[in-house]
Amino acid sequence: MLFDKFQSMAxxxxxxxxxxxxxxGAVTEEILSASEGVVQGRKVILAGTNNYxxxxxxxRCIKAAQDAAQRWGTGTTGSRLANGxxxxxxxxxEEIAEFYGVNHAIVFSTGYAATMGMCSTLxxxxxxxxxDGDSHASIYAGVKLSGAEVIRFKxxxxxxxxxxxxxxxxxxxxxxxxxxxxxxxxxGDVAPxxxxxxxxxxxxxxxLVDEAHSMGVLGDSGRxxxxxxxxxxxxxxxxxxxxxxxxxxxGFCVSPHAELEAIRFCITAYIFTASSSPxxxxxxxxxxxxxxxxxxxxxxxxxxxxxxxxGLKSLGLPVGPTASPVxxxxxxxxxxxxxxxxxxxxxxxxxxxxxxxxxxxxxxxLRNSVSAAHSREQIDTIxxxxxxxxxxGLINPSQAA
Amino acid sequence: xxxxxxxxxxxxxxxESKNERKLTLSETTTLVGDxxxxxxxxxxxxxxxxxxxxxxxxxxxxxxxxxIGELAQKVRExxx
Numbered sequence: 001m002l003f004d005k006f007q008s009m010a011x012x013x014x015x016x017x018x019x020x021x022x023x024x025g026a027v028t029e030e031i032l033s034a035s036e037g038v039v040q041g042r043k044v045i046l047a048g049t050n051n052y053x054x055x056x057x058x059x060r061c062i063k064a065a066q067d068a069a070q071r072w073g074t075g076t077t078g079s080r081l082a083n084g085x086x087x088x089x090x091x092x093x094e095e096i097a098e099f100y101g102v103n104h105a106i107v108f109s110t111g112y113a114a115t116m117g118m119c120s121t122l123x124x125x126x127x128x129x130x131x132d133g134d135s136h137a138s139i140y141a142g143v144k145l146s147g148a149e150v151i152r153f154k155x156x157x158x159x160x161x162x163x164x165x166x167x168x169x170x171x172x173x174x175x176x177x178x179x180x181x182x183x184x185x186x187x188g189d190v191a192p193x194x195x196x197x198x199x200x201x202x203x204x205x206x207x208l209v210d211e212a213h214s215m216g217v218l219g220d221s222g223r224x225x226x227x228x229x230x231x232x233x234x235x236x237x238x239x240x241x242x243x244x245x246x247x248x249x250x251g252f253c254v255s256p257h258a259e260l261e262a263i264r265f266c267i268t269a270y271i272f273t274a275s276s277s278p279x280x281x282x283x284x285x286x287x288x289x290x291x292x293x294x295x296x297x298x299x300x301x302x303x304x305x306x307x308x309x310x311g312l313k314s315l316g317l318p319v320g321p322t323a324s325p326v327x328x329x330x331x332x333x334x335x336x337x338x339x340x341x342x343x344x345x346x347x348x349x350x351x352x353x354x355x356x357x358x359x360x361x362x363x364x365x366l367r368n369s370v371s372a373a374h375s376r377e378q379i380d381t382i383x384x385x386x387x388x389x390x391x392x393g394l395i396n397p398s399q400a401a
Numbered sequence: 402x403x404x405x406x407x408x409x410x411x412x413x414x415x416x417e418s419k420n421e422r423k424l425t426l427s428e429t430t431t432l433v434g435d436x437x438x439x440x441x442x443x444x445x446x447x448x449x450x451x452x453x454x455x456x457x458x459x460x461x462x463x464x465x466x467x468x469i470g471e472l473a474q475k476v477r478e479x480x481x
Contacts, residue, residue: 133444143460150460154448164457361441 016338023341023353033057034247034373039350045378047368048352050185052217052325053297054373055290056247061283065248068282076275080107081265084275092281095288096252100223100238104260106253108269109276111241114251115210116142117269118239122208123148123177130164131179132156132191134360136210139179148177155360156184158195165203173204180207182214182225186359186367188326190218193225197234208237216245216291217325222298242280246287250276300372301325304379308370311383315390328354329366329386331395337364340394347385408473408480415449416469428470454480 016022021040030038034054037046055061068088078084089107097105108114119142123129127148131139134155143150154160165172178200180191193209200207211224219227222245226235236257242250253260264270291297302325309323318330331337334355341353344366354365368382389395413426419442420426424435432438438446447458450472456479466472 151457152444152460163455167455167457357440 019338019342021342021345023338026350031057035371035375035378037350040345042345042348044345044348044350045374045381046350047370047374047382048350049371050213050244050369051247051371051373052213052245052301052369053247053287053291054371055245055287057373058247058287058290060290061247061286064286065279065283069277069279072278074279075277078274079271080275081271086275086278086281088278088281088285089275092285092288093252095285097254099221099288099292100254101232102254102256104255104258106260106264106267106270107276107281108251108253109273110249111212111243111251112138112141113269113273114241114253115139115212115239116145117267118208118237118253119143119179120145120269121263121267122146122206122237123175127175127177128168128171129177129179130161130205132181134184134186135179135181136185136212137358139181139210143179156180156189156191158192158199161196162199162202165199165205168203176203176205178205178207180209182209182211182218183324183326184360185213185326186354186365187320187328187330188213188324189320189322190214190225190228190324193229193231197226197229197231200234206236207234208239209235211238211240213244213326215240217298217301222291222295242284242287245291246284248280248284248287250280250284297372301370304372304374304376305370307376307379308368308382311379312368312386315383315387317386317395325370327368327370329368329395330363331366332363334364336394337366340366340389343389343392343394344385347381347388349382349385405473405477408477409469411453412450412469412473412476415446415453419446426469428468428473430469431467432469432472433467450476456480 026039028037028039034051034057035046037044072086076084076086093105093107097103108117115138119139123146125147129143129148129150130153131143132155133152151164153164165176168176180196183190209226214224216222218225226232237253237255239253242248305325306323309319309327312319312327319327337353344351352367354367359365416426419436419438422437424430432443451458454476458479462475466475
């Protein structure tokens with residue numbers, strides 16, 4: 001039967017529905033600020049939002065969106081190739097290219113469409129994609145559609161990548177597309193881009209970096225992990241999103257290659273979908289201006305990230321090797337993780353509950369994402385909530401994954 | 402080029418530690434259905450084969466590989 005394969009998921013969701021609060025698709029009933037809301041009847045600190053700079057609720061961005069809706073209406077009702085290219089879209093493309101110091105940019109309607117679209121289009125039959133094994137689902141979806149030969153390299157392992165480039169022989173130089181991310185979204189680890197860029201320099205090929213979680217977060221001017229690593233000259237395509245540090249929704253690809261202008265017309269995820277609402281584009285433009293002009297937001301974000309990371313680490317919780325705006329606590333038992341998630345909600349803290357296959361390996365994660373909008377007191381409340389999990393015997397560092 | 406049987410023998414040996422159901426492995430034994438490998442274990446097993454033969458096994462071929470025999474055949478083709 002067509003529906004048989006969904007039965008195990010239906011059973012899992014039914015078991016969650018019997019509980020008082022539901023971790024997946026939890027409904028936010030009210031947004032009180034960039035860092036607080038009402039979720040399933042509870043007033044909580046939002047610590048699982050990817051709203052790294054807090055700009056989703058910035059009055060300047062809200063005003064820009066309001067003005068654009070007034071001027072342009074609520075939607076474009078069409079593709080960028082038909083009636084959906086407004087002056088706003090074109091201006092944002094010029095501004096995001098300028099932000100990255102390159103000449104070419106494409107704006108997409110979502111971040112998923114940007115990575116999926118680029119990964120499905122750049123390489124085709126006869127080409128080879130070498131992708132990090134822990135890549136985001138949008139990358140996996142894209143490479144599957146590409147028609148290219150797809151080879152996985154071990155997560156953030158430049159030696160494994162080098163080995164696989166060597167095995168390609170003559171094909172590496174002209175036909176290989178290497179795909180890595182800046183910050184990996186689930187554990188918050190940063191890709192070793194200096195070493196990956198060195199492999200590219202040795203063997204040739206092209207490099208695409210997905211900066212979805214690192215744009216606005218890393219680098220002197222907030223361009224992301226490649227800027228922080230000093231290897232922007234080796235990156236052929238930077239892909240990213242407007243739905244994290246920029247606080248709206250949408251995606252982009254920027255490139256120094258003039259060919260991007262022809263590639264644009266071959267990306268079905270760009271052509272066969274409506275362009276973003278002008279209000280979304282206008283708030284994104286305002287956010288981009290703010291992150292360019294207010295580096296103190298990044299400093300505040302990192303102060304908060306270090307505070308939460310060190311706080312959870314000092315509780316003995318397994319939080320990953322280095323501090324990052326994503327701080328994930330790894331657990332090895334599903335029901336214990338769900339119990340912890342509920343207890344955090346009761347303590348007034350919303351975090352993300354992550355289960356395989358969204359989490360790398362077989363771990364379950366309590367995933368916290370930090371924002372510049374969090375106050376020190378809010379960060380301390382989050383740490384205290386985790387301390388409460390320990391006191392209640394819900395989490396035991398020695399038993400955590 | 403190594404003979405098909407040698408690939409099979411390598412796979413049998415490499416799978417022994419994962420053969421918790423104590424099956425008698427053959428060309429028609431399936432990796433997921435019979436041996437019970439999880440998707441993560443399949444990927445780890447593939448990496449082991451890749452390192453041993455110094456090849457890269459594209460993800461594209463995996464949907465066509467169910468049995469040990471099919472895997473041996475694919476590895477043989479890739480190792481030409």
